Amino acid sequence: MQISTFDLEEYKKRIIKVIHYIDNHLDTDLSLEKIAEVSAYSPFHFHRIFKLITGETLQNYIIRKKIEKSAFYLAVHKEAEIKDIYFDLGFSSHSVFSKTFKKYYGVPPSEFRKSAPETFHKILQTQSKNGQVDTVFSQYICSIENLLNWTTMNLKIEVKEMPEMNLAAVMSLGLAQVEPSYNILIDWAKKKNLFPGENVKMISVYHDSFKITPADKVRIHACMLLDEKLDKAQGEIFSESIDAGKFVIGRGEVTLHDFEQCWVSLFLWMNKHGYSMRKTFPFEIYHSNFKEHPEGKMIVDFCIPIH
Known part of the structure; x- marks a missing residue:
């Protein structure tokens, strides 16, 4: 199927809309006809486009x-x-x-x-x-005691209320697409004179878990914190928000290889202290760039929304 760059961007834009709809309506009618209606394509055309962009049929997804x-x-x-x-x-x-x-x-x-x-x-x-x-x-590491010791040494953990956050986002399907998605986001932000900036914060929102979703299918939104909500989608850039509420936050100066251990230890800490996760998405806030550190380290907040 031959498509132009313009068509591909338009397809991605509509597939993003469809994926948001599916995730928010898993308990409702998700027939091909209904989803095609959301995408504004014919069922036959949409089915082909969805598989082209995601690598899966709609039903399998x-x-x-x-x-x-x-x-x-x-x-x-x-x-x-x-x-x-x-x-x-x-x-x-x-x-x-x-x-x-x-x-x-x-x-x-x-x-x-x-x-x-x-x-x-x-x-x-x-x-x-x-x-x-x-x-x-x-088991990810040999014992709970070792993991808790690692947590104490490497993460500063606190529970606090956070305000609503307005984000500009680019969707990534698969871990390998995260960096290209951030490149798209940064190019857009430069044109808007939003990047670089002293207070710019990049945020990754995890809409899937690596524990249950293959790495090539995990959906991660590459995001930038905005002062105001984005009015409408601009190409592959769309508006996303993180609701205000209570969060467990673990801050550490870590390498990319430490990320999984940070998440595992933070969830363990959450359970040990009697908190439960809200039905929304965990995320990371980056306060520095690992590419600018001689040891490849970066300061990151690992955030879990809790009751």
């Missing part, structure tokens, strides 16, 4: 998002009834949900929940001898 979100809720909200989780995500029965869940993670939802400890063990997918995908939980 919707099912994957529902199952990944259910896996996250099973691991984090252990007090919630399983039936409430799958009903909220639009599954008609336990049998349908269980069968679909097992297809993705190799075990039924109840077993998955038991195997997913509150220390956020790492979920790995490995090929078994018969070619089936098994879900394997392996």
Whole structure:
């Protein structure tokens, strides 16, 4: 399918709108006809465009998002009834949900929940001898005590209220696309005389978790903090906001290789101190650039929205 650069940018813009709609309406009618209506394309045309941009069919994307979100809720909200989780995500029965869940993670939802400890063990997918995908939980580091010691030495953790944040954002599908997305954002900001600046803050908002979503499919929004809300989308740049509320914030001067350990330790700290995560997205705020540090370090706030 041959397309121009202009067409590709327009397609991306409409797919961003569709993905936002899907994420906010996982419990409603998400038929091809309905989604195509949101995108303002014909169903046939939209189906081809969606797969071109995301690498997945619409149906596969919707099912994957529902199952990944259910896996996250099973691991984090252990007090919630399983039936409430799958009903909220639009599954008609336990049998349908269980069968679909097992297809993705190799075990039924109840077993998955038991195997997913509150220390956020790492979920790995490995090929078994018969070619089936098994879900394997392996501990990220050898003991909780070591992890807590690492946290004390490397992160300053506090719980505080934060105001609403208005952001300009570019969507990344897959970890490899994050840097190109930031380049698009910075080019846009330079034209608006917003970058560089003394108080400029870059923020990555995680709309998926690496624990349950493959790295090449994780959706991350590369964002810049704005003084005022962006009125409308400008090419690939769109408006995003982080609601005001209470957050666990861990600040540290770390390398890119430390990021996963920072997140794991921060979630462990959150659980240990009796907090629970709100149904919204964690994010990182960058206060310096690792490319300007001789050891590749940067000052980062790791932020978890909590009740």
